[in-house]
């Protein structure tokens with residue numbers, strides 16, 4: 050179910066069947082991505098960890114009644130269409146999912162979705178949608194639902210999210226946010242992606258003495274999620290203390306649909322930039 054790779058820059062793990070990266074460990078660093086214990090995983094359920102692609106809706110969609118939650122892409126069988134190493138040693142993996150492989154009454158269109166990963170010193174994930182439907186397809190929403198590995202969530206700050214947030218756990222109230230956001234309990238907050246074409250968010254992980262930098266394009270929102278102590282309880286595919294070691298910073302299309310292309314690039318910098 051899980052395949053390990055190594056190149057000059059990093060080690061990484063993928064689940065080819067899900068087209069999902071689960072681990073990316075740049076040379077000399079701790080894993081940048083968090084992933085649940087393999088013994089608690091099952092292909093019957095979404096794999097909790099790495100970067101699942103939620104598509105073509107987020108949670109249960111705007112209507113609140115779409116199933117499966119977070120769309121069908123993260124539980125579909127993807128096809129690996131290219132797997133090679135570039136000259137610089139970086140791996141390039143390309144997966145495709147088409148309407149012939151999976152179908153949903155909530156997205157009744159002919160499409161081909163391509164996911165491309167460049168995995169080396171930096172990690173880039175990009176998604177391209179080709180629609181073959183004569184009529185305009187139903188708008189597609191979702192997220193690159195990234196799980197980031199942090200040494201200690203209580204010593205982690207996230208900056209570049211902007212303000213205000215919309216707090217899903219407080220009746221969608223608008224909350225004025227500081228420049229650096231700290232997670233101190235269950236968190237489910239949505240931030241508007243900046244008006245600039247590209248937005249940078251930083252995760253300052255004091256315990257690992259590193260900064261993870263995310264540069265995104267094509268997403269309208271950023272979701273910040275931590276289940277806090279729900280790990281090991283309502284989240285049955287996790288252990289009780291897991292919440293201490295991950296934060297989800299999800300570049301997402303929630304308030305506006307995805308265009309045909311969206312990307313996320315992740316850098317991990319060992320220099321301590323924690324202030």
Ligand SMILES: O=P(O)(O)OC[C@H]1O[C@H](O)[C@H](O)[C@@H](O)[C@@H]1O
Nearest residue numbers: 095108118119237272274297299
């Ligand atoms: O458990 P999952 O279906 O993977 O969803 C995990 C989480 O994803 C997002 O961040 C949502 O905002 C949360 O409400 C949800 O609990």
